[in-house]
Amino acid sequence: MTTGVRRRMGVEERRQQLIGVALELFSRRSPDEVSIDEIASAAGISRPLVYHYFPGKLSLYEAALKRASDDLAARFMEPHEGPLGARLLRVMGRFFDFVDEHGPGFSALMRGGPAVGSSTTNALIDSVRQAAYVQILSHLGVTDPPARLELVVRSWISLAESTALIWLDGRRIPRAELEAQLVHDFAALAAVSAAYDEEMSALLRRVLKDEPADGPFTDLAGRLMALAF
Amino acid sequence: MTTGVRRRMGVEERRQQLIGVALELFSRRSPDEVSIDEIASAAGISRPLVYHYFPGKLSLYEAALKRASDDLAARFMEPHEGPLGARLLRVMGRFFDFVDEHGPGFSALMRGGPAVGSSTTNALIDSVRQAAYVQILSHLGVTDPPARLELVVRSWISLAESTALIWLDGRRIPRAELEAQLVHDFAALAAVSAAYDEEMSALLRRVLKDEPADGPFTDLAGRLMALAF
The missing domain is CATH 1.10.357.10 (Tetracycline Repressor, domain 2)
Incomplete structure (x- = not known):
């Protein structure tokens, strides 16, 4: 069902994708050791574009933690x-x-x-x-x-x-x-x-x-x- | 046995006195709410003199916590x-x-x-x-x-x-x-x-x-x- 065509993500969709990528990285290593560059690279976007969606690493970390918290509470x-x-x-x-x-x-x-x-x-x-x-x-x-x-x-x-x-x-x-x-x-x-x-x-x-x-x-x-x- | 004469404290004695005063204040209220001014006032010295002994509130807090930790471990x-x-x-x-x-x-x-x-x-x-x-x-x-x-x-x-x-x-x-x-x-x-x-x-x-x-x-x-x- 994939078209093979890369399409442009909407703002909220991109934010959610970044949160997912960041959560994955923050889960596998101590958050101190994860850089914005690494998150950008894992998400396939540029570092400035990450900052377009999140003002800094802390806000991205908090968004990832919010998702993880909701997930755990649901369990x-x-x-x-x-x-x-x-x-x-x-x-x-x-x-x-x-x-x-x-x-x-x-x-x-x-x-x-x-x-x-x-x-x-x-x-x-x-x-x-x-x-x-x-x-x-x-x-x-x-x-x-x-x-x-x-x-x-x-x-x-x-x-x-x-x-x-x-x-x-x-x-x-x-x-x-x-x-x-x-x-x-x-x-x-x-x-x-x-x-x-x-x-x-x-x-x-x-x-x-x-x-x-x-x-x-x-x-x-x-x-x-x-x-x- | 007190002489009534205020004498000048040595460096280490002054540091220990400040730690005691700070620990007392940090114990009674959340450390966030305790200011250097308040510690200086409780110790009867000027704010700049506090900074002479401790570079900032965090270092004084850490010294107070060290004393409290030693006290607790001894118990x-x-x-x-x-x-x-x-x-x-x-x-x-x-x-x-x-x-x-x-x-x-x-x-x-x-x-x-x-x-x-x-x-x-x-x-x-x-x-x-x-x-x-x-x-x-x-x-x-x-x-x-x-x-x-x-x-x-x-x-x-x-x-x-x-x-x-x-x-x-x-x-x-x-x-x-x-x-x-x-x-x-x-x-x-x-x-x-x-x-x-x-x-x-x-x-x-x-x-x-x-x-x-x-x-x-x-x-x-x-x-x-x-x-x-």
């Missing part, structure tokens, strides 16, 4: 069907797909630094964290979370981030193991909170009552019991 | 005596003391941003994380940690950071509860890892075998068993 979407542990496990699979695809860029972004520490990039990171938080609450069926639940969910999100970052640094543990582990970590952090708080305990009981005997939560409980602990 | 030091859970609980108490004393500055630093995202500040944050990591391994009696133990310890350190940040945002949960919870979270994350890995399981059994019946680890295990889980 958190999961039908409200079936056991919770299985839902979270599927989301973890898509999260690690994302981390895998954008490894070096993800590391550079999350570890901070001059090129990536703008208030816009921080706001984008926070927006993705918030999207994850909102999704988890909706799956738990909670609209007005108590402070302890908010803490468990938000601190688990940061645990997922740091687990992914540590995984990227050498990939010494199979990612499937970490995906399952994070599901279990969620249950474990919630259980610790529930062990000392009646409200959290009631919430956890309600949430876990429909988990199947062969699901990840029940599996974990059995294994923990088996530890001489 | 991780704990005698190798008594049950592990009790040791970790004491360290958590000192960690929250630090977070309490430096609240707004700690939040601004850990949330990143233009004023605080220099490579020097990131290196200082990493050095404190590394100090925590080394301390924990030494208490566990491990010199050559397997990848899964490294993951548990490092990801728990990030969990402690995010728990402290969430606590600072409104202080809606008593800090003593969070200090105990983090000790339990450590045990819980280690247990999840041990549930799926023989090496971690053996390590956890060895580490926990001397925990007392009234210690935090045993207390948690009992409470988890009591959850219908």
Whole structure:
């Protein structure tokens, strides 16, 4: 269906193409190491033309990060069907797909630094964290979370981030193991909170009552019991 | 013992005084909001004299952060005596003391941003994380940690950071509860890892075998068993 004829792209189409090219480069190496010349070359246009669409590398980086953030937030979407542990496990699979695809860029972004520490990039990171938080609450069926639940969910999100970052640094543990582990970590952090708080305990009981005997939560409980602990 | 006579400070003494004054101001408000004028005024010297000792606000901020980092790392030091859970609980108490004393500055630093995202500040944050990591391994009696133990310890350190940040945002949960919870979270994350890995399981059994019946680890295990889980 291609005509073989190079046609002139419209402004928005060109911007979107540049964002895609830049995201690809920013994902594969630390953004500090990617030059505008390289982006221009990969997009098959001149350096001045890149500047025609984006005033500088930071604005192009922020546009690429916006696309990546929207992509990641979309991966958190999961039908409200079936056991919770299985839902979270599927989301973890898509999260690690994302981390895998954008490894070096993800590391550079999350570890901070001059090129990536703008208030816009921080706001984008926070927006993705918030999207994850909102999704988890909706799956738990909670609209007005108590402070302890908010803490468990938000601190688990940061645990997922740091687990992914540590995984990227050498990939010494199979990612499937970490995906399952994070599901279990969620249950474990919630259980610790529930062990000392009646409200959290009631919430956890309600949430876990429909988990199947062969699901990840029940599996974990059995294994923990088996530890001489 | 004071003479009442204002004497002229030496260069290093003046630098140290300025660092102390700056750290106090950077701790109480976001560093973005603290001006050199304010630091000069609090130190009782002129603005040009501040610049005589530090070329700019960033270098003074970095010096203040270095002092705070050394202070925090020193609080991780704990005698190798008594049950592990009790040791970790004491360290958590000192960690929250630090977070309490430096609240707004700690939040601004850990949330990143233009004023605080220099490579020097990131290196200082990493050095404190590394100090925590080394301390924990030494208490566990491990010199050559397997990848899964490294993951548990490092990801728990990030969990402690995010728990402290969430606590600072409104202080809606008593800090003593969070200090105990983090000790339990450590045990819980280690247990999840041990549930799926023989090496971690053996390590956890060895580490926990001397925990007392009234210690935090045993207390948690009992409470988890009591959850219908």
